[in-house]
Amino acid sequence: MQTTRICCGRKSNCLHKLLIVERYVAPVVTLLVALAALQVGGRNGLFIAVSCAVILVLLGFRLWWDLTGSQKEIQVLNAQLIQSQKLSALGELSAGVAHEINNPLAVITQEVELMEMLLPRARFEQQEDRNDFVECLTEIDRQVERCCRITRGMLDFARKREAVIQETDMNQLIDDMVRLVELEIRNKDIFIERRYAEPAPCVNTDPPLLRQVILNLLNNASQAMGGDGRIIITTCRTEDGGAELRFKDTGPGIAKEHLDKIFNPFFTTKEPGKGTGLGLSICMRIVNELGGTLAVESERGKGAEFIVCLPSLTQSED
């Protein structure tokens, strides 16, 4: 089996040593110096003791600051972990359900085909009855096709994707997908604005998986806006060598009560039969598998912005 991991450089190791000095060595040393200064006494001694006390307070403050910071980080990471565990559990479940439903669907399809074959030989009292019958068969066909679309989506959602890491130019990868979407929306009044970072952020990641995410996000954005609007795409490099990709649209935005549901599988605000509600959850799963995060910011009436953060990965096998 193969996994991907985030590459940690020597830098963080060095930082860690500094932190140990700050947390464990510095307070003790300062305290000792303060006590020694008090022992010596005099104006100079008092002055040194007071400055040491100030330093101690500052160190304490920094410790408190770090702690609250890490607590927040833990909360965020916990939420991400729960999200990704939930998605993978749902993935297994939906794969099971999809396989189970596909079998009866295949039987129904075959039976319908057989009925269509036998139909010319059948005798009806009135021509009208025959027409009704044909209509029924067509409807069954259509509904089975709809079910197949759902199970295909479920299987796609559940599919275990093994990332193959390649060096990838983010701007180019996004622009390929943008040109595809632009061809589709050429009759509409939608403008796509590119705010690409120069030089282009290069990230080690899985290109086809990322293409799927970006095409889905762009497609959602253009569909959300209907006839006219603007999509703004921003790329930038992150400090850890990864990239941040933003996709902002001027569509109707997402209602507050829907915000924490939109990444759930089968959640959709489209009409029944129009969408399977799996697009964004598939995106979330892929981004998680690439070690990154997918977030959304939106207010009703003010459009939506999807933010993809990706680390630069190294391939490892174990």
Added chain:
Amino acid sequence: MSKIKVLIVDDEQDFVKLFVKRFVMRNLDVEGVTSGQQALEYLRENAVDVVVLDVKMPGMDGLETLQEIKKRHPVVEVIMLTGHGSVKSGIQGISLGAYDYVLKPFKIEDLLERILKAYERSRLNRGR
């Protein structure tokens, strides 16, 4: 290094001929066929690294062919070519496992680069 083996699948005979000629000049080992069925037959007998596949073909279309190729030969990478460009078929193609999606007309250098990337990936996959 051995040559990269590429199979081009497009229903337009002239396009395939020209494609083979241009990429052989770039030192690739290229073979051309004109239908999805032929592509699958060719793949059964020959080792191929990268397939360049037209989306719109009569009979077995690009997406069906892609699905079959991925089922039978998972390490073969497929680059889809499309003239009309539809987001729906793009999403389908990529979720079915296509490596890349290229709009016609394309620049030869550009496609060559993508073929090299796809080849790199199929080699990484084979190395497992």
